[in-house]
Amino acid sequence: MRGRFVTFEGGEGAGKSTQIARAAEWLRARGVEVVLTREPGGTPRAERLRTILLERGAEPMPQSCELLLMFAARATHLENLVRPAIARGAWVLCDRFTDATYAYQGGGRGLPSEQIDALAGIVHADLWPDLTLLIDLPVDAGLARASSRNGAHGPDRFESEQQAFFERVRATYLERAQAEPARFRVIDGSRSIDAVTGAIEAALAPLLEASR
Ligand code: TMP
Numbered sequence: 001m002r003g004r005f006v007t008f009e010g011g012e013g014a015g016k017s018t019q020i021a022r023a024a025e026w027l028r029a030r031g032v033e034v035v036l037t038r039e040p041g042g043t044p045r046a047e048r049l050r051t052i053l054l055e056r057g058a059e060p061m062p063q064s065c066e067l068l069l070m071f072a073a074r075a076t077h078l079e080n081l082v083r084p085a086i087a088r089g090a091w092v093l094c095d096r097f098t099d100a101t102y103a104y105q106g107g108g109r110g111l112p113s114e115q116i117d118a119l120a121g122i123v124h125a126d127l128w129p130d131l132t133l134l135i136d137l138p139v140d141a142g143l144a145r146a147s148s149r150n151g152a153h154g155p156d157r158f159e160s161e162q163q164a165f166f167e168r169v170r171a172t173y174l175e176r177a178q179a180e181p182a183r184f185r186v187i188d189g190s191r192s193i194d195a196v197t198g199a200i201e202a203a204l205a206p207l208l209e210a211s212r
Contacts, residue, residue, distance in 0.1 A: 107172030
């Protein structure tokens with residue numbers, strides 16, 4: 001089995017967590033070793049950086065600090081978890097990756113995409129996903145779902161952003177999908193959970209065939 005790198009992207013409340021777990025189950029049932037992970041995070045050090053990135057503290061977070069910490073977390077995650085797993089023939093399913101940096105730090109915050117290009121070049125010039133599943137949903141619908149689930153802990157630093165921020169995030173994701181149609185599949189996230197799962201399995205099936 002050839003190792004593969006598949007990423008799941010989308011705005012808040014798109015249903016990524018449910019769908020990535022179902023995709024892992026589907027692949028495991030077909031004999032694939034699956035490593036389920038997320039960004040920022042996925043290894044102990046990267047998870048500590050995730051806490052720093054998401055917490056709402058008194059000290060303002062400069063945009064450059066946010067951008068660099070995202071890539072710092074990514075560097076340790078790729079080196080210590082993702083690359084070794086792919087090398088041994090596993091499939092890595094990752095909840096968000098560098099497309100999220102273009103969408104959130106680029107589209108959302110307004111950082112120039114050249115800065116992101118440069119950091120991606122340092123951290124993973126040789127490694128891009130084989131397949132990126134973008135679960136797309138209108139911003140209103142996603143935010144309504146997300147706020148109903150984060151009642152207990154309150155919104156994190158990203159979830160506290162305004163609607164216009166998430167509209168820019170969504171637009172940037174869709175632009176990237178259009179620019180790289182061979183890597184991206186845009187999945188309509190407004191359908192039922194089972195319909196979304198079906199669309200994702202249909203996207204995974206040919207890659208699985210090609211990996212045997
Ligand atoms: P989530 O995994 O629960 O969606 O939370 C992660 C948050 O981090 C989410 O709001 C998007 C944000 N994020 C970025 O801003 N840039 C990135 O590169 C990544 C991976 C995530």
